[in-house]
Amino acid sequence: MTVSKTAEKSSEKPADTAKGRKDAAEAQPEALQLGELSEQLGYILKRAQLKVFENFLRCMASLQLTPAQFSVLLLVEKNPGRNQTEIASTLGILRPNFVAMLDNLESRDLCARIRSTNDRRSHILVLTDKGKAVLARAKKLVATKHEARLNDLLGQANREALIAMLSKVANEF
Amino acid sequence: MTVSKTAEKSSEKPADTAKGRKDAAEAQPEALQLGELSEQLGYILKRAQLKVFENFLRCMASLQLTPAQFSVLLLVEKNPGRNQTEIASTLGILRPNFVAMLDNLESRDLCARIRSTNDRRSHILVLTDKGKAVLARAKKLVATKHEARLNDLLGQANREALIAMLSKVANEF
DNA sequence: TATTGTTATACTCTATAACTATA
DNA sequence: TATAGTTATAGAGTATAACAATA
Numbered sequence: 001m002t003v004s005k006t007a008e009k010s011s012e013k014p015a016d017t018a019k020g021r022k023d024a025a026e027a028q029p030e031a032l033q034l035g036e037l038s039e040q041l042g043y044i045l046k047r048a049q050l051k052v053f054e055n056f057l058r059c060m061a062s063l064q065l066t067p068a069q070f071s072v073l074l075l076v077e078k079n080p081g082r083n084q085t086e087i088a089s090t091l092g093i094l095r096p097n098f099v100a101m102l103d104n105l106e107s108r109d110l111c112a113r114i115r116s117t118n119d120r121r122s123h124i125l126v127l128t129d130k131g132k133a134v135l136a137r138a139k140k141l142v143a144t145k146h147e148a149r150l151n152d153l154l155g156q157a158n159r160e161a162l163i164a165m166l167s168k169v170a171n172e173f
Numbered sequence: 174m175t176v177s178k179t180a181e182k183s184s185e186k187p188a189d190t191a192k193g194r195k196d197a198a199e200a201q202p203e204a205l206q207l208g209e210l211s212e213q214l215g216y217i218l219k220r221a222q223l224k225v226f227e228n229f230l231r232c233m234a235s236l237q238l239t240p241a242q243f244s245v246l247l248l249v250e251k252n253p254g255r256n257q258t259e260i261a262s263t264l265g266i267l268r269p270n271f272v273a274m275l276d277n278l279e280s281r282d283l284c285a286r287i288r289s290t291n292d293r294r295s296h297i298l299v300l301t302d303k304g305k306a307v308l309a310r311a312k313k314l315v316a317t318k319h320e321a322r323l324n325d326l327l328g329q330a331n332r333e334a335l336i337a338m339l340s341k342v343a344n345e346f
Numbered sequence: 347t348a349t350t351g352t353t354a355t356a357c358t359c360t361a362t363a364a365c366t367a368t369a
Numbered sequence: 370t371a372t373a374g375t376t377a378t379a380g381a382g383t384a385t386a387a388c389a390a391t392a
Contacts, residue, residue, distance in 0.1 A: 032255060033251045033252055034248070034251070036247055037244055041320060041323055041336065045221060046240070050265075051346045055346055056215050067215045067216070071216055074208060074209055074210050075205065078207070078209070079205045079206055082205060086205060090205045092223075139209070153341060154341065161334065162338045163212060166218055166335075168326060169326065170217050173322065
């Protein structure tokens with residue numbers, strides 16, 4: 001919900017900075033009470049997701065890959081020979097919206113559309129050599145800079161528990 | 174990333190249904206391999222968030238409240254006497270985008286803008302009586318239908334652990 | 347000069363209908 | 370007729386600049 005990127009930065013500090021808390025004996029300081037909001041599943045889920053995506057983008061700045069593009073490359077690599085509809089629907093991307101995304105990846109020579117010989121309506125998706133190389137570098141960046149950060153923050157065991165619970169929510173909620 | 178609502182429904186079943194698995198001794202069935210994607214923090218976080226928001230909207234259908242609107246009502250109730258800038262920035266909503274949102278809530282007589290007498294530039298936000306009543310009903314619906322579902326799925330202890338870890342990610346990642 | 351609420355605007359995501367070419 | 374890829378388009382959500390009123 002809500003929770004914009006720039007605004008997050010501006011709502012980051014105002015809790016206990018010099019401005020927000022000039023004097024210990026002041027009537028109404030600055031910081032608002034979150035109250036029940038801090039226990040609302042949807043609210044913290046959304047804020048956590050925005051933070052994680054932000055960090056992902058920073059980690060991948062050198063490769064210029066968004067989370068969505070990374071997920072496409074991963075899925076195509078793991079499932080070569082599949083067509084656009086199959087890749088898109090697995091990722092929850094609507095076919096019309098997948099077109100521009102693929103145009104982008106193809107224009108950067110990261111993946112290619114190949115007309116299927118069985119069914120000439122289909123475009124089989126494959127990674128180019130450059131696409132494979134970029135994906136390999138992306139995986140390393142994600143592992144060392146992005147996912148490693150979660151380990152530092154929560155520890156290995158908790159990290160795995162978090163992923164497991166989120167998967168359960170995503171699949172069964 | 175990606176992961177649209179309608180497409181999620183269509184990519185829900187195709188794992189092991191009658192269609193997807195006609196015969197045990199078939200070459201290449203239907204379901205794609207998610208591979209490393211199923212361990213990607215951002216990916217499952219996003220899918221979980223979409224599922225939770227979807228469920229929230231269904232639970233609140235009778236009150237016609239979105240997660241964002243609910244969060245505004247909660248925060249205004251907990252922090253009466255604050256102005257638009259304070260409420261918006263705490264929620265990570267940019268001031269320009271908060272205007273239409275408030276117009277909506279005010280037109281439904283759920284909250285009101287009051288010109289501050291101290292600083293006549295500011296609009297103090299308050300809940301109307303109807304706003305308080307609707308929020309009270311909303312809280313009940315959220316508790317009994319929405320958050321309770323998480324308990325059923327994970328159990329009380331895990332539910333609290335999940336919320337705690339997500340908060341940590343949202344605040345410190 | 348700075349801030350509050352606002353307007354206008356643009357860009358991204360997501361969603362639906364309809365076209366084309368193939369089947 | 371049905372499906373794959375595509376186009377066009379519309380609606381959210383999010384972002385920035387700039388204006389009027391007030392401080």
